Amino acid sequence: xxxxxRLFEISWRNVFRNKRRSLLTLLILVLGSSGLIxxxxxxxxxxxxxxxxxxxxxxxxLQVNRAGYFQKGASAPLDYLLADVGRxxxxxxxxxxxxxxxxxxxxxxxxSTEETSIAVLVVGTExxxxxxxxxxxxxxxxxxxxxxxxGRDLDPSDGLGVLLGKGLAEALGVGVGDGFTFLTxxxxxxxxxxxxxxxxxxxxxxxxxxxxxxxxxxxAAQQLLGAPDQVHSLLVLLDETSRTVPVRDxxxxxxxxxxxxxxxxxxxxxxxxxxxxxxxxxxxxxxxQLIIGVIFLFSIANTVNMxxxxxxxxxxxxxxxxNGRGTVFLTIFAESLILGILGSAGGIAAGxxxxxxxxxxxxxxxxxxxxxxxxxxxxxVTWPLIRETAAISLAATALSALWPAFRASxxxxxxxxxxx
Amino acid sequence: MKILRAxxxxxxxxxxxxxxxxxxxxxxxxxxxxxxxxxxASGSGKTTLLNLLxxxxxxxSGAVWLQNRPTQNLSYREAARLRSRFLAFIFQSFNxxxxxSAFENxxxxxxxxxxxxxxxxxxxxxxLEAVGLLDAASQRPDELSGGQRQRVAIARALVTxxxxxxxxxxxxNLDAESAETVMAAMRxxxxxxxxxxxxxxxxxxxxxxxxxxxxxxxxxxxxxxAAATVRNILEKRLSK
Ligand SMILES: Nc1ncnc2c1ncn2[C@@H]1O[C@H](COP(=O)(O)OP(=O)(O)OP(=O)(O)O)[C@@H](O)[C@H]1O
Ligand SMILES: [Mg+2]
Numbered sequence: 001x002x003x004x005x006r007l008f009e010i011s012w013r014n015v016f017r018n019k020r021r022s023l024l025t026l027l028i029l030v031l032g033s034s035g036l037i038x039x040x041x042x043x044x045x046x047x048x049x050x051x052x053x054x055x056x057x058x059x060x061x062l063q064v065n066r067a068g069y070f071q072k073g074a075s076a077p078l079d080y081l082l083a084d085v086g087r088x089x090x091x092x093x094x095x096x097x098x099x100x101x102x103x104x105x106x107x108x109x110x111x112s113t114e115e116t117s118i119a120v121l122v123v124g125t126e127x128x129x130x131x132x133x134x135x136x137x138x139x140x141x142x143x144x145x146x147x148x149x150x151g152r153d154l155d156p157s158d159g160l161g162v163l164l165g166k167g168l169a170e171a172l173g174v175g176v177g178d179g180f181t182f183l184t185x186x187x188x189x190x191x192x193x194x195x196x197x198x199x200x201x202x203x204x205x206x207x208x209x210x211x212x213x214x215x216x217x218x219x220a221a222q223q224l225l226g227a228p229d230q231v232h233s234l235l236v237l238l239d240e241t242s243r244t245v246p247v248r249d250x251x252x253x254x255x256x257x258x259x260x261x262x263x264x265x266x267x268x269x270x271x272x273x274x275x276x277x278x279x280x281x282x283x284x285x286x287x288x289q290l291i292i293g294v295i296f297l298f299s300i301a302n303t304v305n306m307x308x309x310x311x312x313x314x315x316x317x318x319x320x321x322x323n324g325r326g327t328v329f330l331t332i333f334a335e336s337l338i339l340g341i342l343g344s345a346g347g348i349a350a351g352x353x354x355x356x357x358x359x360x361x362x363x364x365x366x367x368x369x370x371x372x373x374x375x376x377x378x379x380x381v382t383w384p385l386i387r388e389t390a391a392i393s394l395a396a397t398a399l400s401a402l403w404p405a406f407r408a409s410x411x412x413x414x415x416x417x418x419x420x
Numbered sequence: 421m422k423i424l425r426a427x428x429x430x431x432x433x434x435x436x437x438x439x440x441x442x443x444x445x446x447x448x449x450x451x452x453x454x455x456x457x458x459x460x461a462s463g464s465g466k467t468t469l470l471n472l473l474x475x476x477x478x479x480x481s482g483a484v485w486l487q488n489r490p491t492q493n494l495s496y497r498e499a500a501r502l503r504s505r506f507l508a509f510i511f512q513s514f515n516x517x518x519x520x521s522a523f524e525n526x527x528x529x530x531x532x533x534x535x536x537x538x539x540x541x542x543x544x545x546x547x548l549e550a551v552g553l554l555d556a557a558s559q560r561p562d563e564l565s566g567g568q569r570q571r572v573a574i575a576r577a578l579v580t581x582x583x584x585x586x587x588x589x590x591x592x593n594l595d596a597e598s599a600e601t602v603m604a605a606m607r608x609x610x611x612x613x614x615x616x617x618x619x620x621x622x623x624x625x626x627x628x629x630x631x632x633x634x635x636x637x638x639x640x641x642x643x644x645x646a647a648a649t650v651r652n653i654l655e656k657r658l659s660k
Binding site for chain 2: 014
């Protein structure tokens, strides 16, 4: 017991024996680890902002549909209407964690002016619920997820007064107050249409949505489609994004048990675009981690090696006095591990501190892809990020000590004793 | 009592394609209470011999017997166990742990012996006292003079109460005065505690501390005898 304690003490003191060299190693570890925290936290924040914007402008946290709607609904909107919406809504809203729901009826049609005709996507919604959903601040992004860039937001009394996505308004060449003709197909091929008037123009994070979307009051949309009181989806907004999966599981479990023929999708399952940016960032980050890990590995291996070969005679002495090769290996290994622990602790602390500072100042960002307005990003440090960063520096120090420690412990005693 | 016996020891090194015969069939006995000096020129095989006697290396042929037990074909672990129980070493360049105090350096080999901590500390103090370094207990090696460092090393060798202490040129890195105090300390331990020593040197001035002198030349022992006789021979040689 005392022996182990003393061996550890020896390792500990040896870490501080060559102060300059150890400080240099620690500096590399601290810089690398805090860099990893900052970059990782920055990426995390980008994704968070992105995710929240997406959730609050388009998908909600969850979306409840007739089973199969997500896969096949676009081609046959009339086959996937939800009946008894009122009851379903109050059922869902009674679920713990759920804040409110937003009904949606979506169908395709054709918008025409005298110059042009464009295929559009009508989104029938409840103006109030929609506004509530869009107004929730998306993480640190300080504008609502749906921005009215001209005119005004939808009002329940608007009737065939509608909002157009920015891209669509430009393509149609219409502005606030202008009218256009809308046509859609009802059941059995009947054509239905009306004269619509632009009340406002909106913008969200998703440009392709803005290029095709017409937002209008749910009742007017239901009339156009000939589906009174029916909707396609209920978007479910939760008080916390992190509760998405548990709430989904509970809701879907209940639906399944009752044989209701409903599907419940999470925002992540709907958001292909989010998944893609997440994958790209994750991959970029993995490469950064790898590069920093390799830098750690080589710089520490170099330090350990230099430190060891000055001390081969010490190890020879230990072995002459009867210490086993394992003991020699362990003292060297412990030394590196101490460096690794100190370095990663320092690095994480520095990273957390810098994250606070950077977040307070904010990183001015250009508009994200498919969006038109810039914002200030921050650093979001998460537990997995801290764990991964600690794991990288510890693994790198352990790994880089392995070979030198093994070599030192394999020296023949007389050779080690004669080493100068 | 015979504690160590070397029989027809041969040691050959391969230096590239060259075969160096460092020891060429050497016989030597060491008895309890002796202070044996291995005397020889540079390259004569002193270090090689002490390494073999200390079970730090294995001979090309021949055998070393420790307390009448053969030591050939020992595993690393078995040899390590014998060394820590029966042998101790003093090195030319002291080989103290720079991060440990004098006290901790002396204590180090005892950590691997099953001893109650009180007795361990007592033994360390007694060993430090025996080499006259009670005052330096808390000093680190780099705060000590060469002679003091070597006396710490002697205390460290002494503290496990080994059968035999092997010292390869213990005074080679010391000035004449320090060399004398170090040798005197060893001699006193030999006289008062009957600690058995074998030390090597190429310095005729320290020979007189030995009870027996073994001359080694080209890997054999051309002459051995009582210290006084050897001194006469040496003096004759020196005066020529
Ligand atoms: N590892 C080795 N490889 C090759 N030759 C060696 C090795 N060690 C010693 N020798 C050779 O063996 C012979 C005896 O060397 P040894 O070191 O035992 O002599 P020594 O008496 O201790 O000399 P010194 O007074 O210089 O320490 C010398 O010729 C030396 O060059
Ligand atoms: Mg030598």
